[in-house]
Amino acid sequence: MILLKLLGKLIKALKSADSPRQMAWGFVLGTFLGMMPVNSLFAVIILLVLFILNVNFASAMLAFALYSFLAIFLDPVFHHLGFFFLVQVPLLKPVWILLYNWPVAPLMRFNNTVVMGSFAASVFLLIPHYIFFRWFVKRYRESWNEKVTKWKIVQILKGSKLVQSALKAKGIGG
Amino acid sequence: MRWKGLIPVVVLIAIFTVISIFFIDSWIESGMEKAGEAIVGAKVEIDGLDFQISNLSIGWRRLQVTDPDHTLKNLIETGRTAFRMNPGALLRKRIVIEEMALEDVRTGTDRATDGFIPKKVKKSKAKSKPGVFDKARDKMAAEVQNLPVMQFRPEAWKRQLNLDSLVVLSELTMPARLDSAKADIVSTAADWESFYQGFHPDDDLEKIRNDFKDLDPKKIKSIPELTETLGRVQTAHQMLKSIQDTVKTRHRQIDSDFASIVQYRKQVGVWYRSDYQNILKKAKLPDLSVENIGMMLFGKTLVLRIERSLDLVRKVRAMIPKKQDKPKKEKPKRMKGQDIHFPDRYYSPVFLVRKMLLSGQTGSTEAQPGLQLSGEALNINSQPWILGKPTEIRLKGKDETNRSADIQAVLDHTGESFHDDFEIVLKSVSLNNMEIAQTAYLPAKIERGLADIRLTAKFTDDDFDLEMDVISRQLTFDFASMKTDNRFVDIVRDVMNEMKVVTLNTRVSHVSGDTKWSVKSNLDTQVSSRLKKMGSKALADAQEKIRQRLNGIRDERLNQVNQLVDEKETQIVGKIEYYEEKVEEQRLMIEAKIEAIKEDIESRKKSEESKLKKKAKGLLNNVLD
Structure with missing residues (x-):
C-alpha cells in the first residue's frame, strides 16, 4: 500500500506544476534524509529545511524511501568513509575539534562514523542527483509521459480497484 | 520559502x-x-x-x-x-x-521479588584467556590445596602401617622420574655411540703419522724438494686442525648433554619431599614440622575474600575505558557506527559527576542498621584522561561503641597506565556469627569476636600488591559442634582459648607475571610448638618407617641411575678424550716437522748465499788483477 501510494504520489508529482528544479532539490534533500540515521539533529534540520523551502515533497519522500532501503546495505561503506574523514584526514581535525566543543553541534552526532559517512556520501552525490533528477523530470514530461501511461503495468495498476481507490482518494485517477 | x-x-x-x-x-x-x-x-x-x-x-x-x-x-x-x-x-x-x-545507601538488603534476569545465550566464542587476577587466585587456591592434611590420631599411628599398599596408593612420582632420567641417559648414550660408529679419525691420524714420522729434512737433497715436502706437511697440518675442531665441538656437546642429564640429582630432593608428603596424606599422618597454620585455618576464607576484592576491582576497571591516542577502527553493529572523540576544551568527559555526597549504613535491615557511613566521591567520569583528575572516594563512620570505618580509594586512570589505590581501616568489627570457609579444623562459623582490619591495595596495570592485617580479640568458635577425633582440632581450640589476640597478616603480590602469597599468624608458632610437644613416639616411628622405605626406593633407583651415568659418561667422554689426546700428539709432531723443514730451508739458503758471495768475490779479484 505504501509503495502504491508512493507511486501515485510520484506520478502526480511528475505531472504537477512544480518545476523540475523544485523536484530535483526535493529529491536531493530526501537523499540526505534517507541516507543519514534519523536519530541526530542533522535529520531534524533537513526535515525543517524540507518543510520551509519551496521544494517538491513527493520527490523528497521517494528519495527518502529509496535511500533508507539502500542505506541498510551501504552502512559499512558509510562507516569506512566516516572513519576516513574523522580520523585519517589530519587537515580536517581542527574543524572537528572546533565543532566538538561548540554547543549544539555535538547533538548532530557528526563524530559518529555512519552519520559522517552518510553525510559525506550525500554531499558527493548532491550535484549528480540534482542534474540527473532534473533531466529525468524534463525528459519524462516531454516524451515519456504518454509512453509510460500506455505501459501494461501502469494500465493494470490503474485498473486495479485498490489503486483506483487509492488514486481517487488522491484525486489522480480516472 | x-x-x-x-x-x-x-x-x-x-x-x-x-x-x-x-x-x-x-x-x-x-x-x-x-x-x-x-x-x-x-x-x-x-x-x-x-x-x-x-x-x-x-x-x-x-x-x-x-x-x-x-x-x-x-x-x-x-x-x-x-x-x-x-x-x-x-x-x-x-x-x-x-x-x-x-x-x-545500604548493601545486602532483602528484595521483595527475585531480581534474576535470564541471560541471553551468546554465540559460542573461543574461551577468553585468564587474566592476572584469575592467575593469582588459581595460584593461591593451589597453595591451599597443596597444604598437608593435619590428621592427628595417635591411636591410629600406633597401628602397624601397611607401607606396601601406601606406596601403591600414593602413586609415587620419584621412581617414575628417575626411570625417565635413566631412559634419557640410555637414549643420549645410544646417540653418541651411533656417532662414534661413523667417526673414524684413527685412519687419518695413522696415515699422517706414518707419512711424516720418519721425515728428516737433512736427507732431502734440494731446496725445491724441501719446499714441496713443506707443502705436504702443511696440508696434513690443516687436516689435523679440522679433525681437532670436530673433536672439540663434539666434546663440548657431550659435556652439555651430560650436564643436562644429571639435573635429576638436583631435583630428586624435591620429588622425594613431594612423595613423602603424599604418603603422609594417604597414611593420614601429620607433618609435625609444619608451620603455616594461619594458611591452613583461614587460607580458604582468605582466598574467597581476596577473590571478591579482585573481582570488584576488575569490574570497576572494566567500566572505565582505556585511553587511546588515536581511535582504533572498530566493527560496530549495523547502523550504529563508531563515535570518535576529540580533545575537549572544557576538559569535560561525556559523563561526569564532580561531587557525590554519600551517606548510608553497613547493615542491611532496620533492626541491624550497622555502622553509619558518610563521605564523598569526587570526579566519577567516563573519560578520566580528558578530565585529568583521578576519581576519589572517601567514606568515614564511627559510633559510640568505638566501631569505626575509614575507606579511601583513588582510581587514577588519567594516563596510559592505571593506578588504583585502596585503603580500608575497620576498627572493632563484630565477627559474631560470621561464616568462614569450611575446613576440617575449624567450625564454619565464628561464634563471637571483634576485629581490627586494615587492608591496603595498590594496583598498577597488571601488577598489584594487596596486604591485609587482621587483629581479632575474644575470638570463639563453636568447637562443640565439630565431631572429630582429630587431635589437631583440639590443639587449635586450646591455643585459641588461651590466646587473647589472634593476628593474621596476608600479602598477595603479582609483579611481572609472578604471584607471591604469604600468610602469617601468631597461631603459627603456638600451634606448631604444641604439635611438636604432643608428637608421640608412635608418630615419630611411623614417619621414620615411611622415610626409611622411601629412602630405600630412592637409593636403589638413584644408585642404578648414577651407575649408568658414570658408566656411559666414562665410555663416551673417554673416547672423545682419547681422540683429543691423539690429535694433539700428531699436531705437535707435525708442527715440529714444519719448524724443522723451515729451519733447514733457511740454513741452506744462507749457505748457498755465502757460496755465491765467495764465488763472486774470486771472480772480481781475477778481473781486477
Missing part, C-alpha cells in the same frame, strides 16, 4: 512536547533501568523518578540494584536522590552533574 510549511513542524513539535510531558519520566526511568541491567546483569529498579525539564533536574525515591550472585538480595539500595545536569554541557552532549547526594 513557504512559511506555511512551518505549520506541520510546529504541530509536530507541539505533539512531541505534550507526549514528552506525560511520558518522559517513564522513558528516562526505563532507559536508566535497562542501561543498569546491561551493566549489572540483574534487575535494576528505580522508583518514583521525576524529571524537571525547566531546571534539568532528576530525582528518584528509591534505587535497587540486584546482586547478580544472590538475586533475592540487593547489591545496593539507595533512598531519595536528586541532582541537576549542567545545561551548557548538555548542549555539548555531555552529562555533567556538579553535585549529587546519594542518601541512605
